[in-house]
Amino acid sequence: MALSRQSVAKTLEDVAARRPVLEPVLRAFEPLLTAQAQLTEDLAESVRATGLRLPELQPEAIQEGLSLLAGMPLNGLAAPLRSSAEKLLPLLAGLEAMAPHMAALEALLLAPVKKASKKKTTATAAPDPRESLAEAVLSGNSEQETRLAEQYNLDPSVLLFAFGFVLAPVLRALVAQSLPEEGEAPWDAGSQWKQGYCPVCGSFASIGWLDKPLVDEKNAYLAGGGGKKHLHCSLCGANWKFMRRVCPSCGKDGSGVMEMLRESEAAQGERLDWCTQCKSYCPTVDLREREGNPDLDALALGMMHLDMVAARKKLRPLKPSFWNTF
Ligand SMILES: [Zn+2]
Ligand SMILES: [Zn+2]
Structure with a gap:
């Protein structure tokens, strides 16, 4: 884990030198990958402020193949998800297939963050759509994904494609904060997973x-x-x-x-x-x-x-x- 990784730019440069034919495609996606890597660092504080952590491993759940974040409430994640979307949506807009959907994606992902999303206990507070979507993705709840997509007039595959980019740096920050600095990840101990x-x-x-x-x-x-x-x-x-x-x-x-x-x-x-x-x-x-x-x-x-x-x-x-x- 402590091995230093090359940057996105360095990795793509090495590939392009060996396979010049791929260079235009690599260049097209490089800004997105670079921004995601940078956001993982930039969002660390805002993710820490949510108080969310990866739950402890449960041996029975591991045996059954249940991933750690399945079913976990993500109250408070709306703020870092919005920051991530602010940075990444303009880059996604550059992809031809995404351009026609930008207004709908912005309506969902850039909506103002309500203070209430930190405490979902009050019966009147509607859940934040970004948090609901993240919970649906992490629990494999495709009905909920489809419902949210329809609500915003989006094709589910378009929404999930764009949301994957936005969610990734937020989850990476959460994972990085929850792992021990040295030694193997908890799921690798005894190769249980x-x-x-x-x-x-x-x-x-x-x-x-x-x-x-x-x-x-x-x-x-x-x-x-x-x-x-x-x-x-x-x-x-x-x-x-x-x-x-x-x-x-x-x-x-x-x-x-x-x-x-x-x-x-x-x-x-x-x-x-x-x-x-x-x-x-x-x-x-x-x-x-x-x-x-x-x-x-x-x-x-x-x-x-x-x-x-x-x-x-x-x-x-x-x-x-x-x-x-x-
Ligand atoms: Zn097979
Ligand atoms: Zn993962």
Whole structure:
């Protein structure tokens, strides 16, 4: 966790140098990814002020595959969500598919924050729509998502696409504040979490990564050989350990279930891990095969040439992303 990550710009620059054909697409999304990374820092104070924390892990809930934020009330989150939307909506407006929906998105996401949203106990106070939508997304409540979309004359897929961008930095700030500074995340202790979706927010992994060998700096010996697989969530930024031979989509386990698809040259550890049983795939990077630690969200975008190969092979992404959804 303490490994220093490259910036979005540096990661995309490296990709563009190797794959010039992708440069226009990378440039189109770079401002959004950069703003999200910056917002995660800028919103830390405002998220802390809500008093919200990730709940403690419950062993039974973990066994059942219940993610931490499912069902949790998010009172107070309206203020940081509004700040996030203020910064990101103008950037989203630059995407052709989003432009016609900006007025409706602004009506929902930039509405004034009522003081009452901090205390929902009074029966008269209507819940804040941003908090209701965040709760619906994190609980997988698609009825509630659709209801809110209809209320604002938005197509649910458009609303969820835009809201994912706005919600991400807020959740990342919340996750960062709740994790111990040193050592592994609570869900990695004893590898209790066995799902292909995120232990925090329930979103499917957007990219996987195999870690580098671990050098113990105090004793200067190799503390671990590396190569352990982790999955990364592009919504809340959480990472979790995952078995290499298991499919993160259908959960099948065994030799021959997972296959690898990679370019023959200059792959730098980049590949797709795909399931022979359910035909889903997840981009994955073996960090043992490259210098530095890329920004994983930027790298997932930078691996879109493999998304195209996968589409030709009739494979489907574990987590549909903005560059192959719109
Ligand atoms: Zn997550
Ligand atoms: Zn599968």
